[in-house]
Amino acid sequence: MSRIALPRAARRLTIVAAVSATAVLLTAVPAAAHVEVESEKAKALAENVTISFEAESESDSAGITELKVVLPEGIKPADVTYDKGPEGWKFAAEDNGYTVRGPALKAGENAEYSITVRQLPDAKELAFKTLQTYSDKRTDRWIELDDQGESPAPVLKLEAAASDAKPADPSPSETASPTPTADDTAQPSSDKETAEEEKSDDDGLSAGAWIGIGVAAVIVVAAAFFVMRRRGGARS
Structure with missing residues (x-):
């Protein structure tokens, strides 16, 4: 038996x-935080579009101090203007994007800000790869293009362009070369460097x-x- x-x-x-x-x-x-992006005028070739971002905090001991963004193809730094953000934070254009930084927020507080884009490109979606830095120097890299990954980049879905929409004339400053800043040597400032970081993040399993x-x-x-x-x- x-x-x-x-x-x-x-x-x-x-x-x-x-x-x-x-x-x-x-x-x-644990469920990872992420960066959210939204816009009421998320339509291809739409002009003067305000885009809002919210970077969720993952730390109980350190506050967010900086958000460094790589712009998607079709949007130049010269096409972006700063709308609003946390008190005391400043906006700075970079070679391939921009940085928003300022005094550390309270630990656990999300960072919210918005920008205005001169014109959105003719695309179906836009990925805004983001490096999120805290006061303890920790950096979260929201750069994965797979939305099922552990660190997905914020992606804005676009509706089809209006029938009468057309690309706007290039801005006069678009052909000007941005002046390098000291921060360019301290943080990744190119798609190649960001891709290398993404590769290194994907090489192993999380703890x-x-x-x-x-x-x-x-x-x-x-x-x-x-x-x-x-x-x-x-x-x-």
Whole structure:
């Protein structure tokens, strides 16, 4: 009787162990924050469009001090003007985007700001890769173009252009070369550098995932030990 019941018990224990391991893996990595983007005039070739951003805070001990954005193809730094943001924060154009920075916000407080774009490009969506820096020098890189990734870039979906819409004339300052700033050497300022950071972030699993895998392995080993012990007891 015990020989018949043992395989059933082993199967049940294996199923329980598998379910527990899956639950651990799903809960080991906390839900990541992200940067949200929205606009009421999100339409291709729309002009003078205000775009709002909200960078969610992931820290309970440090405040957000800077948001560095790489503009999507079709939008030049000269096409962007600063609308509003946290008190005391300043806007600065970069070679391929812009930076908004200022006094550290309170720990846990989200950073909200908005910009106005002279004209949106003729596209279906726009990705605004963002580097989010805290007062403790920690930087979150919201640069992944896969929205299922751990650090997705904020993406603005665009409606189709109006039938009478057409590209506006280039701005006079668009051909001018921006003056390099000291910060260009301190933070990534090109798509190539950002891509390298994205690659390095994707090279390995997060610490939470490794913890989950370790716990799952312990559960499986314990299940196997229990089965072997029961089997030895039945034989005796």
